[in-house]
Amino acid sequence: MYTSITEFIEDWKQEAASTQKVLDALTDSSLQQSVASEHRTLARIAWHVVTSTPGMLNEFGVRVENVENSSTVPSSAKEIADTFRKVSADTMDAVKQQWTDASLKEMKNVFGMDMPKAVTLSLLIKHIIHHRGQMTVLMRQAGLNVPGVYGPSKDEWSQMGMEAPAL
Template sequence: MHTSSLQQNILAELDHELAVTRKVLERVPEDQFQYQPHPKSMKLGQLASHIVNLLAFKQLFVDKDERDFLDPNAPKPGPSPTTSAELLARFDQYSASLRQALQASDDEKLTHSFQLRRGEQVLMNRPKGAALRIMGLNHSIHHRGQLTVYLRLLDISVPGVYGPSADETGSF
């Protein structure tokens, strides 16, 4: 009987989600980066950048034991990309770095605790593998869903995410 490890399962899930996310990001037109469907919504470019920057955040769950949002020395993403090429280049760079960190980890390390804090306030304390899935993958999937709505509102063809989209099949 073949058994999969926690690490292998997360890598397989990550690979699927990265491929789908890249397809969605490829559709984001840079001439619409300032598009904002509602005053409380992020602009299209901000949302796409946030999805990409979350990859670096996910890597913290693998490499570190904690992240304090009040730490002035904590790593911060660079300026938001201003072109589609920059957006996709950062996505590819952060994806490769995250995959490498996850491949260098193992099941035992992924069961160690990760704390997300704001000073003394603990916002989350979970095993690294659970943090990666909940605050990492699920968080990115949520924002990717928002991004597909932005694309739809801009009448841009939406790629299939978990099967063909109406744009790919001609029906809904």
């Protein structure tokens, strides 16, 4: 749980940057990758991350502009990545402008549960982390190089001329 807006912003910067690296590595041809035909495609998961961030913030009481045409999943990986870049910046600006350290302790009913506003921001971070993990699995299945998030990926170890540590 966050005790200051600055704490959230620093965490958001790191997690959003990691998510941006993953989104920037997508290709148009990879977007149709899914685990199975009845599951979300890589494009759908990526677009969900992009479009649900403003939706969640609005639910939490932070006013931000929703993504235009959010119900239509783009066929362009670049469009998805570029839209997240804007959403990420808007997220930081809106939280900094609309909430204070003191307001993080205020209770908010979200999704039928009462919780401190600081917890809602933790949910936002955990949400993008969760879906970023799903995307990296689908990226691997699609044959893409997966960027490292909390350390080098298998692909990055290889690029450094090293063998990835054994499991």
